[in-house]
Structure formats: C-alpha cells, structure tokens
Amino acid sequence: MNRLDPRVQLLWVGSAALSALVVGAVLFAVVTFVSPPFLPSWSPYAAAAAVFVFGATVAVARYRSWRYEVRDDSLYLERGVFTRVRTVVPFVRIQHVDSSRGPVERLVGLASTVVYTAGSRGADVSVPGLTADGADDLRERLKRLAIRSEGEDAV
Numbered sequence: 001m002n003r004l005d006p007r008v009q010l011l012w013v014g015s016a017a018l019s020a021l022v023v024g025a026v027l028f029a030v031v032t033f034v035s036p037p038f039l040p041s042w043s044p045y046a047a048a049a050a051v052f053v054f055g056a057t058v059a060v061a062r063y064r065s066w067r068y069e070v071r072d073d074s075l076y077l078e079r080g081v082f083t084r085v086r087t088v089v090p091f092v093r094i095q096h097v098d099s100s101r102g103p104v105e106r107l108v109g110l111a112s113t114v115v116y117t118a119g120s121r122g123a124d125v126s127v128p129g130l131t132a133d134g135a136d137d138l139r140e141r142l143k144r145l146a147i148r149s150e151g152e153d154a155v
Helices: 008-034 043-065 103-108 132-153
Strands: 067-070 074-079 085-090 094-100 110-117 125-131
Touching: 008 043, 008 103, 008 125, 043 074, 067 132, 074 125, 094 132, 103 110, 110 132, 125 132
Parallel strands: none
Antiparallel strands: 067 074, 074 085, 094 110, 110 125
16 A cells, blocks of 8 residues: 655645634634623634644544555555545546646645546545655556556457
C-alpha cells in the first residue's frame, strides 16, 4: 500500500488554521459589536484554538488513514477518519486520468491525480498529496493499464 507525501499534512493543517481564523473572527465580531452577556471576552480565542486543535488532529488522522494501491486489475483506495471508505476502481471503468496542481499545492510541491470513471455522477476519485513526479507517474501508469484492460475486455 502506498501512502501520501507527508507534506500534505501542511495543506490540511493550513485548512484547519483558516477555519479557526474564520470562527475566531466571527466570534470576535459578535463579542465586540453585540456584547452578549453570556460570552466572555476570551471566547473567540478559545473557540479558534479549539477549532484549530480539532482540525489539526483530524488532518493528522486523515493522513495516517489514507492509502492507495495499484493492483493487477484495479486502483484501490482506503481513507477516512470517522467513516472508513474503501474504493475499488476497475481499470476497465477508467475513462481518463488527470494530474492537477492548485496554487497551494504548487507552493508545497505537491499534486493530485484525478481518475474519471464511467458510471454515476460523483464516481470520480482523487489521490491527493503526491509529489508532482509521483502524480504524473501514477497518471501515466493508470492510463496504460486502462488502455490495456480495454483491449482485454473488448467484445
């Protein structure tokens, strides 16, 4: 089983920090402008800290739970902190594969591989937290395996 690059934790913890800032700013505005008697002046800071600690803990647990494997006939994904999700994507169902690198991912040197499948809406899967070369290699490998399996399953 393959694991994600550890730097993906930076992205996920950063997302938790951003959420904490938003919660803290909203509560700070409420305490400052509304002044409800039941909210102490330190509550925005405590709430922001709690959101950050929770988010950072979930980010680390999310990293530890994420695994993927390219098998003989499929891509296998295992992930989830509160709900474990195991996904098997048969190569014959793969329609196309992309590598993507958003601005924040580029900042830390990471990329994602997105696998588009035949099937219902939302059937696409993504493998985040890969190095740029790793995402390109996975994309090319899955593309070759999908083309090969299409030939084997043709009628």
